[in-house]
Every structure is written in C-alpha cells, then in structure tokens.
Amino acid sequence: xxxxxxxxxxxxxxxxxxxxxxxxxxxxxxxxxxxxxxxxxxxxxxxxxxxxxxxxxxxxxxxxxxxxxxxxxxxxxxxxxxxxxxxxxxxxxxxxxxxxxxxxxxxxxxxxxxxx
Amino acid sequence: xxxxxxxxxxxxxxxxxxxxxxxxxxxxxxxxxxxxxxxxxxxxxxxxxxxxxxxxxxxxxxxxxxxxxxxxxxxxxxxxxxxxxxxxxxxxxxxxxxxxxxxxxxxxxxxx
Numbered sequence: 430x431x432x433x434x435x436x437x438x439x440x441x442x443x444x445x446x447x448x449x450x451x452x453x454x455x456x457x458x459x460x461x462x463x464x465x466x467x468x469x470x471x472x473x474x475x476x477x478x479x480x481x482x483x484x485x486x487x488x489x490x491x492x493x494x495x496x497x498x499x500x501x502x503x504x505x506x507x508x509x510x511x512x513x514x515x516x517x518x519x520x521x522x523x524x525x526x527x528x529x530x531x532x533x534x535x536x537x538x539x540x541x542x543x544x545x
Numbered sequence: 546x547x548x549x550x551x552x553x554x555x556x557x558x559x560x561x562x563x564x565x566x567x568x569x570x571x572x573x574x575x576x577x578x579x580x581x582x583x584x585x586x587x588x589x590x591x592x593x594x595x596x597x598x599x600x601x602x603x604x605x606x607x608x609x610x611x612x613x614x615x616x617x618x619x620x621x622x623x624x625x626x627x628x629x630x631x632x633x634x635x636x637x638x639x640x641x642x643x644x645x646x647x648x649x650x651x652x653x654x655x656x657x
Contacts (some may be wrong), residue, residue: 473637473649473650474594474639474648476645476648479645524594530582530599530600531599531600532606533586533595533605535594
C-alpha cells in the first residue's frame with residue numbers, strides 16, 4: 430500500500446524558514462518523480478514543485494521560485510521542501526504527491542501557517 | 546499555464562440521483578504521445594484529494610463504476626450515478642499534459 434506521510438509544518442513568522450518532509454513507503458521511491466502541492470484555507474489546489482526520480486530536474490511554480498527548494502534522499506525514501514522568506518500567502522496545507530499518467534497518491538498533508 | 550475551468554461551482558443532489566461536472570481547458574490536453582492526461586479527484590471533508598479517474602476515462606483502483614469520465618481535447622465531463630453519502634465533497638479536474646500541472650477550481654457536491 431502506498432503511503433506518504435508529511436511532517437514539519439507549524440506556525441512561523443513572515444520572513445522565516447521551514448523544512449517539510451514526506452516519508453514514502455509501499456513503492457520504489459527512487460523510481461518516481463514526486464510533487465508538492467498546496468491548498469490555502471478554503472481554496473483550490475496549487476501545484477508548487479516537482480523533482481525527478483534521480484533529482485536531475487526540478488521545477489517550481491512562479492509563486493515560490495527562488496524561495497522554495499525541493500529535494501529528496503532516495504536512501505531514506507524521503508522528499509523535502511525547504512521554504513525560505515515565508516509570506517502570509519504561503520499559509521496552506523502542503524501535500525506531497527506521487528502522480529503519474531495512470532496513478533495518483535497524496536499524503537494526508539501538513540499545515541503551514543505564516544503569521545506575525 | 547493551462548487554465549482549467551470547472552462548472553458548476555456547486556451542485557445539490559438527492560441520494561440515488563445522477564450529476565455531471567464539466568471541466569474545460571484553455572488548451573488542448575492531447576500530449577505529443579497521443580495520451581490525454583486529464584484526471585478527476587474527490588476531496589472529502591477534512592481529507593486529502595483521492596484519484597478517481599485518470600487519462601479522461603480510466604477508473605483508478607477501487608473506484609466504483611458509478612463514476613465515469615468522458616471527453617476529448619479541451620472539453621471533459623465527470624458523471625456520477627446513484628449518488629451515495631460517501632460521494633459528497635469537492636471534485637477537482639487536473640491536467641498533467643503540459644507543465645506546470647494545473648487544477649480546476651473545484652465543484653462542491655452537496656445533498657439536496
């Protein structure tokens with residue numbers, strides 16, 4: 430059974446940093462690209478980052494480019510999202526997701542609140 | 546970016562009834578490889594999204610045949626028949642044909 434478990438969220442002040450983790454199990458983590466997708470309170474889904482299976486390519490939404498960094502450690506089956514210079518508009522539930530052409534799995538999400 | 550437009554924003558249905566949700570994309574979702582990467586997700590209250598349909602009309606593992614997807618190019622539809630209480634929540638369409646992946650604004654399915 431595919432499982433994705435996020436952690437690392439919390440309440441932080443504007444301008445600060447936070448690092449999210451997503452531990453994967455139930456599939457060969459090192460063979461798949463992975464995504465981070467977020468959802469602001471009462472809002473829709475916003476894709477924010479993708480990393481290839483071997484970290485050879487990384488892509489970001491314009492809204493987070495230059496502030497967020499996606500990375501992975503295949504030896505630990507873990508996906509990361511390092512978030513710097515956080516803004517109030519980054520307040521959201523953050524999901525890691527394994528999305529392919531024929532499947533889709535999402536973690537339970539981790540809440541990040543940016544507020545003074 | 547490909548803009549995904551869902552209609553209606555909300556929908557009321559009686560248990561056992563049938564509903565349709567429309568999703569339109571601002572550009573064709575036909576990939577160079579011939580596939581159309583249009584998916585449908587359901588987000589139940591307090592939960593993360595779950596995949597229902599992939600590549601327009603393929604039901605994901607464990608998904609009831611009460612859910613069906615259709616469409617092509619830029620125009621897609623999700624139909625839900627014999628609606629059950631567990632079907633309630635927000636439905637999203639999403640495209641993976643063009644980078645970056647984008648999602649529709651959602652359709653909230655409620656009981657009448």
